Amino acid sequence: MAIVAQEEGSRLPSDAHASLTVLATQLQAVQTMIGSLEKRIVAQHRSNEASKRLETIPGIGVIGATTIAAVVPDPRVFRSGRDFAAWIGIVPRQDSTGGKQKLGPISKQGDQYLRRILIVGAHAVLRRARQQPEKYPWLTGLLARRPFKVVAVALANKMARVAWALLAKGGTYRAPQLVAV
Numbered sequence: 001m002a003i004v005a006q007e008e009g010s011r012l013p014s015d016a017h018a019s020l021t022v023l024a025t026q027l028q029a030v031q032t033m034i035g036s037l038e039k040r041i042v043a044q045h046r047s048n049e050a051s052k053r054l055e056t057i058p059g060i061g062v063i064g065a066t067t068i069a070a071v072v073p074d075p076r077v078f079r080s081g082r083d084f085a086a087w088i089g090i091v092p093r094q095d096s097t098g099g100k101q102k103l104g105p106i107s108k109q110g111d112q113y114l115r116r117i118l119i120v121g122a123h124a125v126l127r128r129a130r131q132q133p134e135k136y137p138w139l140t141g142l143l144a145r146r147p148f149k150v151v152a153v154a155l156a157n158k159m160a161r162v163a164w165a166l167l168a169k170g171g172t173y174r175a176p177q178l179v180a181v
Contacts (some may be wrong), residue, residue, distance in 0.1 A: 041062065041063060041066050042062060044066055044070075045062045045065060045066045048066070048069050050069045050166075050167055051065040051066050051068075051069040052065070053065075053166050053167075053170075053171070053172050053173070054068055054069060054163055054166060054167070056166075056172045056173040057159055057162050057163060057166070057173045058121075058125050058128075058159075058173075058175075059118070059121030059122050059124055059125040059155070059156075059159050060117075060118075060121050060159060060163065061121065063117065064117045064118065064121055067113070067114060067117055068114065068163055068167075069167075071111060071114060072084070072164075072167060075164055075167035075168040076168060078164060078168075080164070081160065081161030081162070081164040081165055082161065084160055084161065084163070084164035085157050085160040085161055085164070086110070087110050087111070088110045088111050088114050088115050088118065088160055089106060089108045089109045089110025089111070089112070089115050090106055090110070090115050090118065090119075090153065090156055090157045090160055091106060091157060092104055092105065092106060093105060093106065106153055115156070118156035118159050118160055119152055119153060119156045121156070121159065122151075122152040122153070122155035122156040122159060123152050125139070125155060126139060126143070126148065126151060126152055126155065129143070130143070138176075139151065139155065142154065
């Protein structure tokens with residue numbers, strides 16, 4: 001990004017020009033820092049086998065895979081994928097009375113950054129599902145019955161459970177087979 005240059009006859013006061021020059025320099029420095037951090041994240045991702053496997057899950061990119069691999073070094077700490085998703089705070093809160101269980105909104109008690117990454121990834125998958133509904137029949141059916149954000153949280157929950165399974169049991173993600181009708 002080029003630093004703002006003062007032109008002759010400009011209507012911009014000199015103090016405003018000086019302030020904009022400082023802001024442009026700061027923006028350039030921040031962009032340089034972001035670029036170097038992204039390079040470090042990509043290098044970390046390429047050197048981590050678990051991170052590479054997690055990236056195969058639709059909706060989980062390099063940053064999400066690297067984050068999950070870094071935050072969860074031992075997935076066997078969790079008994080199941082549901083426990084892992086609950087640790088992130090992306091499962092419905094359970095209220096029970098008289099032997100009846102009622103599922104409420106997500107608890108949001110857990111790793112906020114990881115939850116946000118999963119939900120943003122779910123939004124990306126849902127946008128793709130709207131463009132190609134034949135490839136995502138489960139999501140298309142769910143979108144027909146529920147609001148977009150509710151479906152995004154449900155998909156993020158599913159992504160978290162799949163991520164736990166890949167970390168705990170190994171292997172890579174295999175997309176479900178589409179049933180020909």
